[in-house]
Amino acid sequence: MSTTTEQVRTAQGRFDSFRESVSNTFVPLLVEPTTSTPFDGRLRGVQLGSLRITEVSATPHQVRRTPKLIARSDPEYYKLGLQLGGCCLLTQDGREASLTPGDFAIYDTSRPYAMSFDGPYRQLVLMLPRQQLRLPDNKIREITARRVLGDHGVGALLSALLRQLANQLDELDGQGSVRLADNIVDLLATVYAEELDLATSGAPTSRKPLMLSIMSYIERHLAEPDLNPTRIAAAHYISTRYLHKLFHEESTTVAGWVRERRLEHCRHDLRDPLLADRPVGVIAAGWGFVDPAHFSRVFRAAYGTTPQEYRHNPA
Numbered sequence: 001m002s003t004t005t006e007q008v009r010t011a012q013g014r015f016d017s018f019r020e021s022v023s024n025t026f027v028p029l030l031v032e033p034t035t036s037t038p039f040d041g042r043l044r045g046v047q048l049g050s051l052r053i054t055e056v057s058a059t060p061h062q063v064r065r066t067p068k069l070i071a072r073s074d075p076e077y078y079k080l081g082l083q084l085g086g087c088c089l090l091t092q093d094g095r096e097a098s099l100t101p102g103d104f105a106i107y108d109t110s111r112p113y114a115m116s117f118d119g120p121y122r123q124l125v126l127m128l129p130r131q132q133l134r135l136p137d138n139k140i141r142e143i144t145a146r147r148v149l150g151d152h153g154v155g156a157l158l159s160a161l162l163r164q165l166a167n168q169l170d171e172l173d174g175q176g177s178v179r180l181a182d183n184i185v186d187l188l189a190t191v192y193a194e195e196l197d198l199a200t201s202g203a204p205t206s207r208k209p210l211m212l213s214i215m216s217y218i219e220r221h222l223a224e225p226d227l228n229p230t231r232i233a234a235a236h237y238i239s240t241r242y243l244h245k246l247f248h249e250e251s252t253t254v255a256g257w258v259r260e261r262r263l264e265h266c267r268h269d270l271r272d273p274l275l276a277d278r279p280v281g282v283i284a285a286g287w288g289f290v291d292p293a294h295f296s297r298v299f300r301a302a303y304g305t306t307p308q309e310y311r312h313n314p315a
Contacts, residue, residue, distance in 0.1 A: 015031070015039040015041060018041035018058065022063070025054055026054075026077075026125070027065065027073065027075060027109045028069045028072065029063050029064065030069070031062075032064075033061050034116070034117075034118070039061070040057075040120075041061075042055075042056070042057045043055070045169070049181050049182075049314050050129055051126065051128050051181040051184065052127040052128070053124065053125070054124070054125045055084070055124050056123050056124075057085075057121065057122040057123075060117055060119055063115040064113070064114045065111075070111070075129075076110055076130045077109045078128055078129075078130050078133055078140070079107050079108075079126065080106045080107075080125070080126040080188065081104060081124070082102075082103075082159060082162045082166075083099040083102065083104065083121070083123055084122035084123055084124055084166055085122035086122065087100055087117070087119065088115055089118075090145050091113060091115075091145060092114075092144045092145040093144050093145060096145060097146055098147065099147060101150075102159050103147050103148065103149055103150050103159075104147075104148050104159060105147055105148060106143065106146075106192065108137075108140065122166075124162055124165070126162070126188070133188065133189055133192070134260070134261075135189060135192055138251055142196065143192060153194070154187075154190055157187065158188060158191050162184075178273065210236065210246070214236055214246070217235055218261065219261065222258070222262050222288055223286055224288060225288050225290045227258060227288060229254045229255070259298060260302075262287045262288050263303075266283055266284055266299065266307070267299075270307055270310055270311045271314035280292070
């Protein structure tokens with residue numbers, strides 16, 4: 001974990017240092033002034049594993065992620081902007097989200113977006129690898145640049161947590177910070193799973209309770225090596241063919257989903273300082289991987305590193 005703070009104050013019309021800091025902290029972006037008044041800008045951030053949390057405060061400007069910049073560098077991240085002060089207009093995928101303090105919205109670095117700030121503002125930005133959210137990319141595309149209100153429902157829980165986090169960025173250290181990052185991502189996934197249900201409420205919903213029941217069943221039995229489509233289907237009184245059809249409609253497979261969830265739990269445990277003395281093979285077996293060599297292969301295929309390497313360098 002590392003914490004960085006950068007203060008940028010430039011003369012009128014010149015904010016090259018701020019522009020460079022923004023692109024280096026997030027992804028390459030076009031940052032342009034919108035007024036002729038002297039510019040103030042500040043970035044303050046912390047890295048928690050693969051989750052980057054940055055507070056940005058500045059005077060008016062606009063930010064654009066263009067197709068040309070995406071073609072040049074696409075690290076495939078989701079970003080979430082939580083408004084702490086002032087206003088922001090976020091545009092992506094043909095939608096606009098006008099954010100006021102407490103509101104937030106998600107957006108994708110792999111597609112063009114724009115953000116406009118017409119006055120002084122503060123915003124907390126979370127950036128995480130797309131696969132870490134564990135929701136289908138084609139579904140997330142339906143809810144980018146949609147405002148989530150920060151004053152009710154699950155959104156209020158996330159908003160309150162992140163606002164408190166912004167006040168304590170400099171205090172995040174030690175073992176608890178890694179678990180905190182995982183909890184933030186889990187809550188974020190919960191919020192957007194709910195938003196996806198709302199966004200598709202006009203579609204047939206008869207299968208949603210069944211899929212929720214199936215996924216809950218899988219989650220409860222992940223540690224059991226004999227978890228397979230036949231057993232899952234029988235537990236829900238459906239055919240294996242229908243089970244496969246349900247997962248196909250979610251752009252995944254039964255085996256793929258089980259493997260992904262097991263790997264994600266293993267990844268969490270491997271970077272947990274409280275489990276540092278637990279052998280990799282024991283962690284893998286605890287989540288249903290009975291063959292250590294197979295576990296190592298699928299872990300490397302998913303995350304680009306071996307379990308041992310990840311344990312020593314989880315960033």
